[in-house]
Amino acid sequence: MAPVEDPMERLRARLDEHRLGMSVALEEARHALSIGEVPVGACVMLDGEILSRACNLRETLRDPTAHAEIIALRRAAFIVGAWRLTGATMYVTLEPCAMCAGALVLARIDMVVFGTRDPKAGACGSVMDVPGNRSLNHRVQVVGPFMEDECRELLQEFFRSMRKDSRTDSREMPGLASGRDPAGNGAMLNGHM
Numbered sequence: 117m118a119p120v121e122d123p124m125e126r127l128r129a130r131l132d133e134h135r136l137g138m139s140v141a142l143e144e145a146r147h148a149l150s151i152g153e154v155p156v157g158a159c160v161m162l163d164g165e166i167l168s169r170a171c172n173l174r175e176t177l178r179d180p181t182a183h184a185e186i187i188a189l190r191r192a193a194f195i196v197g198a199w200r201l202t203g204a205t206m207y208v209t210l211e212p213c214a215m216c217a218g219a220l221v222l223a224r225i226d227m228v229v230f231g232t233r234d235p236k237a238g239a240c241g242s243v244m245d246v247p248g249n250r251s252l253n254h255r256v257q258v259v260g261p262f263m264e265d266e267c268r269e270l271l272q273e274f275f276r277s278m279r280k281d282s283r284t285d286s287r288e289m290p291g292l293a294s295g296r297d298p299a300g301n302g303a304m305l306n307g308h309m
């Protein structure tokens with residue numbers, strides 16, 4: 117006899133999966149922080165398994181497109197052996213920007229779960245809504261904010277240390293030192309900055 121599907125059980129299992137995915141993304145974000153990058157981490161999960169994980173490496177690679185999501189997507193596609201990632205879920209600590217949200221649509225990802233909103237550049241509902249755009253041929257389900265406090269605190273930690281450095285360091289960093297994040301709420305400074 118086929119097992120009876122308990123909707124609550126299914127929901128609990130999905131929530132556990134989301135927690136696992138976001139925990140891995142958070143580990144990646146902490147790694148980014150430790151190497152002086154804006155702390156954003158991501159992972160791609162398929163059938164309950166972590167396919168790939170990555171952190172923001174924009175400074176390290178001197179690459180404007182080296183966002184955590186893009187690197188994680190490329191790694192996932194390499195592992196699957198196809199560009200199409202149907203059925204996969206992306207977990208990312210910060211709401212994806214237009215580039216990354218576009219890449220999620222192109223990869224045919226099923227769902228994106230993000231940690232905290234990016235009121236300056238978020239493209240999953242904040243500044244624009246790429247995954248929900250009805251003109252596109254694929255729509256990505258968006259869940260978030262999820263585990264928001266942890267994700268936001270990491271970003272706040274980063275910006276606090278940047279401000280402290282700008283006070284003690286004579287090397288002025290344009291934009292960051294001039295207090296473009298005056299609310300101190302970790303609101304992003306144009307994308308992942």
Ligand SMILES: [Zn+2]
Pocket residue numbers: 183185212213214215216217
């Ligand atoms: Zn991005």
